[in-house]
Amino acid sequence: MWFPRLPSDRVLRLRPLEGPFALTQRQANTERLYCVNLQARRLGLQRAMSFTDAHALCPDLISQPADPPADARFLASLRRWATRYCPWVGIEGGDGLVLDVTGSAHLAGGEAGLLADMRARLARAGIAVQIGLADTRGAAWALARHGEGVAGAGQGLAAIGGLPVEALRLEAATVVALQRLGLRQISDLAAAARAPLARRFGPELMLRLDQALGAQAEQISPQQEPPHYGVRLTLPDPIGLTEDVMAGTARLLDQLCAKLKAQEMGARVLQLTLRRVDQASQQVDLRLAGPMRDPARILPLFARGVDAADAGFGIDQIRLEAVQVEPLATEQTSISLHLREARGGPRKDGLEDLITRIGTRIGLENVQRFLPADSHIPERAFVIAAAAYSAPESGWVCLRPRPLTLFAPEPVNAAGPRPPREFRWRRMELTTVRATGPERIAPEWWLEDESWRHGLRDYWRVETRQGRRLWMFYTPQNPGWCVQGEFA
């Protein structure tokens, strides 16, 4: 199955328009056409033509930048669609599908019926397609790209013999060389002596020929379906009680966790969709502090969200999906660990569960922890990270005394490089008794920081008669005093 104009078909499906249309892609500083639709092609536009040339040929050309990743996704969804015909479907290059319909063609009414059905459905979807059907993959490829057709069993060379040699999936240089030798059609190539050709072009040419003619086997590797972590429960009668919904959720969780376990995965984000009889649906999202697949641990975490959900006239379908999963290897549970936990020792899992429960209330990113960072700037000597996505790090080093609390610098009315004897801070009259310092900290010039625009800081630990021990700094380049922290 070859989709000659897949990218432009995809875009035009979303935004149908009449007239010539092209997708462009920037290559080596030039806008080049990436894919053109049928009208544009009739006007003589071609792939890889430069966009300015195309515009000169066709002034009313409508264009749009190409999006190859979206095309790949579109092709992948077409591949999923094609599994309706047979289970073995692979992707061929960037714009084709290869199906092994052996044994499944009769389901669609024979080969002719199958092809007609494919064409009809794709035409309705607005996707141009060329289909080749043959008993080898190479021959089907050749037929799809060079004059569609059906090659019956055993008539390999007869069906594709008249096609040009480029239908054999050869490199462009080989094709040109073969044409120079006068071998223009596949039948010419098949009739020629093999040994000199193999010597001249290497084994690939003969391999491709044999593959097309069926002398050499070639497999279709179907793409693996990515595992889908979703389960649902449809109820004959609507339910509304929290306990009932939780019981349903428990049943789904068991299924989902078994699936996760088989794949050695753990859920990170779960989504519970409660569909009500009036077709509205309620969603309960659960973000876990760590990958998890233990139903007994996950279920209580849903309690709060389910409780808050509005059942309306009743819920008749429950759907549970693990939206985000992470690898979670099977762990060996040791007896000693069990014993320790049974004796009331600290549980590692317990903390994760707690973070999750707190996270469902205040947001998982609001449960944080400090991690050490490499900087002399006091407010950058640590980073605050979400606890669910980081591990505790020790290795805190504090070479110089640092205050217990930090706040935004609060200016103090004082002058001179030595700490003031008396000053006012937060409406308190303070008298300096002892000052330790200065410790000079220079701003990090490679980072723009608004609060450090006053330049160097000389930090002092100032002890006052009133008891307060303050962390003050003087900015010599821009004279002034500020209080930035308080010691214990």
Added chain:
Amino acid sequence: MTSDLNQSFPLRRGRVHEVFGPAAFGFAAVACAQAAGDVLWISEGWRAEQINPLGLVAFFDPARLLLARTKDQTEVLAVAEEALRDGCIGFVVLALTRPLDLREGRRLQLAAETGRATGLCLIPEGMGSNATQSRWQAAPLFAADTDSTLMRWQIIKNKAGTLGVWDVRWDGAAHRLDVVSAVAERPRSSPAPA
């Protein structure tokens, strides 16, 4: 009015306590250092004053600390109740801005009892709750001799024990709390500086 600090500190497990005063953070840091297990520090997100993990190093390993930043005080209380009841966190610090009513205070006590965890509320002065186990006032003191962390701790409410005043200092190297002297037992008993 002299009593042994060891009767009231470390703070009694499974209860919620209160502290206020300029050295409340220092008191909380010492209390965290003497508690076992992880520490959860809950505060409202808008607060400008934040703890400095490097300053905590002298007291305990900041890797033990978890922070929770919430929208308002109701959430602070909800998170604290959840954490205290769960019991896998040994010590919970709550920074409060408005007084607790009796119901809220009692709920916290019950949660702490269930989870065998200790709670400590940092409260503004004069906004204590009746349900608290003990209420402390902590103020820094100027130490004439050396650089230190001298503080005056006064217990002004105690449900299980006597009141008292102590001058204490944290020994950062040994991770130990030293009682300098009970105030009333000083050789030259003088009124405390204002």
